[in-house]
Amino acid sequence: MVAIGLSAALGLTACSLLPGGGSATTAVTPEAPSPVPTPTGKPSATQVLADKVQTQLSQLGKTASTPNREQMTAAMVDAGAAKDTVEVSLDKTPTGLAVDAIEAAARTADECVIGQVRDGKVVVVILPVLATGLCFVGNQH
Numbered sequence: 001m002v003a004i005g006l007s008a009a010l011g012l013t014a015c016s017l018l019p020g021g022g023s024a025t026t027a028v029t030p031e032a033p034s035p036v037p038t039p040t041g042k043p044s045a046t047q048v049l050a051d052k053v054q055t056q057l058s059q060l061g062k063t064a065s066t067p068n069r070e071q072m073t074a075a076m077v078d079a080g081a082a083k084d085t086v087e088v089s090l091d092k093t094p095t096g097l098a099v100d101a102i103e104a105a106a107r108t109a110d111e112c113v114i115g116q117v118r119d120g121k122v123v124v125v126i127l128p129v130l131a132t133g134l135c136f137v138g139n140q141h
Helices: 002-013 045-063 069-078
Strands: 086-088 101-107 111-118 121-128
Touching: 045 069, 045 101, 045 111, 045 121, 069 086, 069 101, 069 111
Parallel strands: none
Antiparallel strands: 086 101, 101 111, 111 121
8 A cells, every 4th residue: 555655656746666866876776576476486577677667768768868758658668568558658748848757657456557757767666556557647658
């Protein structure tokens, strides 16, 4: 329940998933999420997707420090997410300025793979699906 509240708070306050708020002076080394083995010893389908999202967003972050919604959607789909489950945060503020960070999420059975790109740096986390059946508060498809 705390993770859901944190996820909602991050989305509403434009806070970062990056350590130290993702400021330009914070050095973050992108790391793929560590595989979580299933009872069979293999990583779960959600973890496999998270690893692929990490790779795709890291490649995208190298060419676009703040990608747009279409680029984030394409990266998530290229990673293996079903396009109809992908949610992407807004890439422009109400005044038309570019956002500091953009997030994308893809829902699996009961979890969400959420990736953020800020200044070319990437963070990917796995969180539970919200009670609405979505990964983000609101409907950002």
